[in-house]
């Protein structure tokens with residue numbers, strides 16, 4: 257089978273540092289190293305003493321203890337530190353999937369596991385999430401997608417690109433169906449902590465013995481450049497992921513592990529910062545949407561993202577390319593999430609930058625959607 261590229265990451269990797277206006281991000285304006293150190297009253301000079309040897313392969317004990325504290329009843333043995341949640345999701349799929357397996361996945365989604373599962377020979381069973389249902393799954397679709405051949409059920413909660421937080425009823429149904437068929441559940445909770453209303457989305461950890469939670473410092477913590485993520489799961493399973501990591505990243509970076517310990521310890525302050533940015537900027541984006549009436553949208557509950565829809569005009573790929581080429585503007589087109597005429601706008605930039613970018617986007621859309 258031909259390799260399925262991860263279109264969204266190809267698009268962002270290629271262009272995000274080459275455009276003037278980047279509205280493709282889904283996290284908040286990142287912290288600097290100095291800001292992070294200051295949160296913990298650390299002297300920046302201490303960073304200079306960090307040895308640049310190999311770090312502990314599955315993450316330092318201190319970091320894994322800190323992450324484990326986020327999951328009731330978990331200990332460091334339940335935690336494997338990875339290179340972002342991208343590697344966490346990769347290791348889980350690699351460990352579980354073989355040709356012929358089925359994977360049930362809520363759509364739209366961040367398409368990493370959608371493409372990866374197919375590249376590993378598995379078949380995807382999509383569970384549609386529709387705006388008219390408030391982005392909640394229909395129980396009939398859930399039961400149809402999860403069956404005896406299902407090896408893995410993948411849930412991204414809060415969701416990217418909709419920003420929706422799934423109801424407890426939907427999550428229970430998904431785990432009940434997984435349990436009935438003995439399937440594993442991968443809960444990608446990378447947006448946990450980036451809720452606009454300040455109410456942290458409950459983790460799925462502890463709801464089922466075959467739950468694997470992936471998380472990272474990239475979104476709610478505003479630290480994507482540290483490339484620190486993790487899997488929290490069954491001890492033996494997590495030990496097996498570590499063995500696979502020997503073939504991939506070997507270990508986290510020593511400076512990344514050090515700074516990640518600070519971020520986890522200072523989680524509360526960091527999340528206050530994140531939610532401040534989100535609430536200020538989301539209000540600006542909603543005003544902009546209301547005033548120019550170019551795009552439809554359903555309000556997001558989490559993530560530095562606003563999913564918008566449009567009618568007529570070019571296909572999303574063409575629209576995004578024209579915005580990039582003619583306006584030096586990067587947005588994420590709907591087809592990169594398995595959607596049609598939608599674009600995802602990142603709202604996490606510094607406010608003044610966001611306002612300028614929205615002005616440019618408005619000019620571009622007025623011209624391209626006429």
Ligand SMILES: Cc1ncc(COP(=O)(O)O)c(C=O)c1O
Pocket residue numbers: 282339340341342343366412416444446471472473474480484485
């Ligand atoms: C749902 C989801 N999972 C995982 C990732 C990967 O992020 P990272 O590897 O930086 O943790 C992203 C990035 O956008 C995402 O949106």
